[in-house]
Amino acid sequence: MDKAESKIMAEVAKGNLSSFREIVExxxxxxxxxxxxxxxxxxxxEDIAQEVFLRVFKTAEEYRPLSSFKTWLFKIATxxxxxxxxxxxxxxxxxxxFELNEAGFIGLFEKSPSAVRELExxxxxxxxxxxxxxxxxNQRVALLLHKYSGxxxxxISQMMGCSVSAIESLIHRARxxxxxxxxxxx
Amino acid sequence: xxECEEIRERLSAFIDxxxxxxxxxxxxxxxxxxxxxxxxxxxxxxxxxxxxEIPAESPSRSFTxxxxxxxxxxxxxxxVKEHILMPSLTILRSVLSAVPWPLEAxxxxxxxxxxxxxxxxxxxxxxLSSVYISLIQGGST
Numbered sequence: 001m002d003k004a005e006s007k008i009m010a011e012v013a014k015g016n017l018s019s020f021r022e023i024v025e026x027x028x029x030x031x032x033x034x035x036x037x038x039x040x041x042x043x044x045x046e047d048i049a050q051e052v053f054l055r056v057f058k059t060a061e062e063y064r065p066l067s068s069f070k071t072w073l074f075k076i077a078t079x080x081x082x083x084x085x086x087x088x089x090x091x092x093x094x095x096x097x098f099e100l101n102e103a104g105f106i107g108l109f110e111k112s113p114s115a116v117r118e119l120e121x122x123x124x125x126x127x128x129x130x131x132x133x134x135x136x137x138n139q140r141v142a143l144l145l146h147k148y149s150g151x152x153x154x155x156i157s158q159m160m161g162c163s164v165s166a167i168e169s170l171i172h173r174a175r176x177x178x179x180x181x182x183x184x185x186x
Numbered sequence: 187x188x189e190c191e192e193i194r195e196r197l198s199a200f201i202d203x204x205x206x207x208x209x210x211x212x213x214x215x216x217x218x219x220x221x222x223x224x225x226x227x228x229x230x231x232x233x234x235x236x237x238x239e240i241p242a243e244s245p246s247r248s249f250t251x252x253x254x255x256x257x258x259x260x261x262x263x264x265x266v267k268e269h270i271l272m273p274s275l276t277i278l279r280s281v282l283s284a285v286p287w288p289l290e291a292x293x294x295x296x297x298x299x300x301x302x303x304x305x306x307x308x309x310x311x312x313x314l315s316s317v318y319i320s321l322i323q324g325g326s327t
Binding site for chain 1: 232250261
């Protein structure tokens with residue numbers, strides 16, 4: 001965590017709302033995207049992201065700037081996602097924009113080549129989200145933290161409480177599993 | 187082909203630049219010589235590239251204001267609880283415990299009124315009702 005960020009967090013710990021806003025604005029995009037890819041549910045992702053920030057505000061006093069703030073934040077997010085999934089609060093539907101649009105498929109097809117491309121992109125995106133959801137939880141967490149949030153194996157190992165070689169193995173297994181599921185697109 | 191198996195197990199770490207330079211060079215050299223492992227590496231890279239096809243999401247416009255609003259409400263509640271409610275309850279409790287009750291303690295334990303109160307022990311902890319009942323019971327024993 002850089003010095004400026006640790007100062008901001010010290011202010012948040014005092015209840016300073018404008019410092020809290022700075023934290024929210026800085027991290028809302030990467031956090032939302034991580035949670036969205038984890039859950040596959042846009043609405044749930046926003047609810048969980050809000051809950052994560054609220055937890056940061058409530059427990060800011062407990063934060064020690066020895067470790068990276070981003071690591072701390074994403075650890076909270078991962079724990080909340082796991083809890084939500086275990087409590088079945090997140091709907092198991094993989095939203096499927098493709099399925100929602102299936103009825104309008106012919107209409108789109110007749111419209112323009114760009115509409116067809118759009119549909120293909122949505123289908124691919126939907127398939128990818130399903131494939132991610134099918135991964136075992138620990139593989140999914142490790143892969144997403146690396147791929148979309150830019151954490152190193154070592155940082156992920158700290159967050160997940162396991163060795164670096166275990167993280168290497170989780171990420172490798174996740175990619176192999178995705179390759180099996182995504183063969184038609186490779 | 188034990189070497190190939192070992193190399194393939196480390197391909198993800200190699201792609202992610204997570205290996206020490208020496209090991210990374212060894213794998214790179216192997217990939218130049220072994221088409222099967224090179225094929226394995228390129229298929230893993232395609233999987234990684236494919237994951238970029240999931241579009242990035244942006245938070246809704248109300249996300250930041252709603253989050254700040256929730257934090258602000260929590261802050262107000264925490265302040266009221268810490269600086270107003272808890273001190274008031276402490277004072278109330280000490281006042282109530284100092285009040286001389288008309289009945290003897292033993293009699294009070296036997297009265298239907300107190301027995302009735304004791305049956306009210308299933309309020310959620312820290313709820314106002316629970317605090318009230320504990321104050322009444324605390325003051326009467």
